[in-house]
Amino acid sequence: MKRLLVACLILTGTAVSAQRVSGGIKAGVNISNFNSGDFEDVKKEALVGFHGGGYLNFKLIGGLSLQPELLVSTAGAKFDYGNGVKQDVKLTYLTVPVMAKFTAPGGVYFELGPQVGFKLGEDYGDQTIDNFAKNLDLSAGAGVGFKLGPVGVGGRYLLGLSKVGDFDSNDLDPNFKNGVIQIGLSLNL
Numbered sequence: 001m002k003r004l005l006v007a008c009l010i011l012t013g014t015a016v017s018a019q020r021v022s023g024g025i026k027a028g029v030n031i032s033n034f035n036s037g038d039f040e041d042v043k044k045e046a047l048v049g050f051h052g053g054g055y056l057n058f059k060l061i062g063g064l065s066l067q068p069e070l071l072v073s074t075a076g077a078k079f080d081y082g083n084g085v086k087q088d089v090k091l092t093y094l095t096v097p098v099m100a101k102f103t104a105p106g107g108v109y110f111e112l113g114p115q116v117g118f119k120l121g122e123d124y125g126d127q128t129i130d131n132f133a134k135n136l137d138l139s140a141g142a143g144v145g146f147k148l149g150p151v152g153v154g155g156r157y158l159l160g161l162s163k164v165g166d167f168d169s170n171d172l173d174p175n176f177k178n179g180v181i182q183i184g185l186s187l188n189l
Contacts, residue, residue, distance in 0.1 A: 020059040024150070027052035028184020032075040034089075035160060037176025042079050047088060049074030051095075051182055063103040071095045073117065075137075075178045089124050091133050091164070091178075093117035097141055107147045115139040115158055131166045137178060138162040150188040157181055 030049040053071035060066060076089045097115035104110075117137035124132045138161045145154025158180040165174020 021056060022059075022188050023054065023056045024186055024188040025052075025054050026069070026071070026152075026184055026186035028182055030074050030180050030182050032077065032178060032180040034077045034164065034176040035179040037165070037174070039176075042081055045078040045080065047074075047076045047078050047090065049076065049090065051184060055186070057101070057188075063105075063109075065101045065103070067097075067099045067101050067111070069095075069097045069099070071097070072120070073180070073182075075117075075180050087124070089132065090122070091119065091137075092121040093137060094120055095137075097158075099141065099143070103147065109145050109147060109152075109154070111141070111143045111145075111154075111156065113141055115141050133164050134162070134166040136162065137164065139178065139180075143182075145186075147186075152186040152188075153184070154186065155181065155183050 028051055030051050031046050032049060033046045034044060051071050051073035053069060055067055055069040057065050057067045073093050073095045075091045075093065079087045079089060081087070095115055095117040097113060099111040099113040101109055101111040115138070117139065119133055119135045119137070122132050139158040140161055141156050141158045143154055143156030145152055158178070160177030160179055162177065163175055164178055165176055
């Protein structure tokens with residue numbers, strides 16, 4: 001009898017949990033640049049990239065939820081050294097943002113939380129700087145968006161908290177951080 005009662009409680013808890021957990025996919029555009037650091041000999045401009053992946057959303061109480069995500073996301077900048085010498089610095093990360101999300105009645109939402117990024121690749125043009133970027137990138141994110149049914153549109157800013165550069169150079173100071181604006185669409189599945 002006790003086993004039957006425990007099994008019923010577990011099944012009931014699982015059914016209630018399933019109603020409080022949703023998931024989906026998301027993708028969009030990244031506009032990134034490097035913040036801080038000493039770039040006195042180099043002009044830098046924003047680099048356009050992408051992000052895409054999946055998420056889970058755990059409803060907590062009221063309009064509050066917790067949303068962990070797993071995304072492939074790019075960052076970087078365009079460097080202009082003068083005399084017609086330009087170069088794109090592209091960094092690709094596997095990112096794990098964990099956003100506390102508040103959804104107001106009507107579908108408008110606000111989000112805030114940390115993100116950790118694991119470097120998947122780097123492209124520094126034709127230069128031979130080994131290990132341009134560190135393997136780990138930490139950021140703080142804040143965003144706003146709107147959700148109508150299963151479709152959402154949103155924007156998020158990611159402020160780099162950890163130093164990106166992992167090299168020695170006379171031209172660049174490696175003490176800079178990522179800054180990324182993300183604009184994208186999401187679809188609950």
